[in-house]
Amino acid sequence: MATEQPANRLQGTLYLVPAPLDFACESSCDLTQTLPLGTLQVAARLQHWVCENAKSTRAYLNRIHLVIPLSQPIAEQKLQELPRQVCKKGDHHGQLDARPLLQAALMGHDMGLVSEAGMPAVADPGSSVVRAAHGLGIRVVPLVGPVSLLLALAASGLNGQNFAFVGYLPVGVVERSQRIKALEALAIKTGQTQLFIETPYRNQAMLQSLLQTLRPDTRLAISSGLCLDRASTHSGPVKNWVHNDVVNNSTPAVFAIGP
């Protein structure tokens, strides 16, 4: 063991539990389509959670129960929500001491960390809890599930040997355009694919900015509604983008640019 505290196998494990990607979408998918049984089995036996939102975690547990019966009724599960400032600003802008959230693990209970969609702590809150777990010597085990960024990267045809995810771009038109130009310059200079996301209701504005700002030969890829029935990925040089109806303002999308 190389971290701050010696390993202690009397402690519980912190499992990172991915959630399906249909959060806040009008249709929901069959969990077994995008989550391994192994992941659902672990989630079904956990009774202690740290979550982004308790209500959506209960809804997710209800769906799991239809596949694998939960070890304990939802009403008796212990759900702790991450502080609102962590969910809003991310774990890296605050100085949250997340150790109090891990008391159950210190007492020997396995715990789950879950966000509203996809993998906790990846483009989502949770990394402060993971850091605290390592600091306390609690074993951390990530479980397999859908991660929209990586699905989008694979489907983009862009460079997957060197890539970056940079989160959200500025909202202001001028600042957004400047940031797009800077990311394009970096991608062309280094060959590094640049991935980013937008709040769904701004997807079409983002696409317009990209088409107006990027060079004609730069490759743009957009995945919309990943893991839903209507999932789509479009990818090609900007000069060949003749339609712009590939995103809508109610479905999550991932954007990627590269040479």
Add this chain to the structure above:
Amino acid sequence: MATEQPANRLQGTLYLVPAPLDFACESSCDLTQTLPLGTLQVAARLQHWVCENAKSTRAYLNRIHLVIPLSQPIAEQKLQELPRQVCKKGDHHGQLDARPLLQAALMGHDMGLVSEAGMPAVADPGSSVVRAAHGLGIRVVPLVGPVSLLLALAASGLNGQNFAFVGYLPVGVVERSQRIKALEALAIKTGQTQLFIETPYRNQAMLQSLLQTLRPDTRLAISSGLCLDRASTHSGPVKNWVHNDVVNNSTPAVFAIGP
């Protein structure tokens, strides 16, 4: 449709099929632990493949057959290997025209793209095939499965809102040390987590370089054997790394550094 060719639903779909992470490991895992049934169901009905290695693809299909019977015997499946230079140097250093590999899709057959472990086209060959598919107007659908980079990122506790994967570092001691210093400076300046991998037999040499090169306060995270029974993730400031037995030279590992 915004890419080079109009959509053509008479064409087949190109599915990106993830593989388990136990390739070349002495023990193999239960597929249903890390692959959703939805992914295995699609893979079991495909009969046309583009793969990194035909032999390992057949072995994977054999394992799938034990969970979901294949629609056609393996001996009758059509497997096309990616050219060796693509597998060795990556899709972005050659100028491979992958369109001939997609003839079956043009004729209406669904196809699968698969690498030896994890997600094709992410830290693995395949992006040239995905680009060719977009160019031909073939629908591309990524399926969910294990991606070691993202599992490692989530488990690291490092910044998951801004991160980069930079592939392999140089092998020479001096060049590797310089590259580590440059990545550390970038991570400190921008807050962007830097992920990289190494050929397993150099894992211990990489760890030594990291411990000798990084600043005491820089956080180092290493995941070893992800999705295997002996999976481990260790994460903490360099000054607190007291042991260095967390990687071995026969198990795949992912390294990450950040502030």
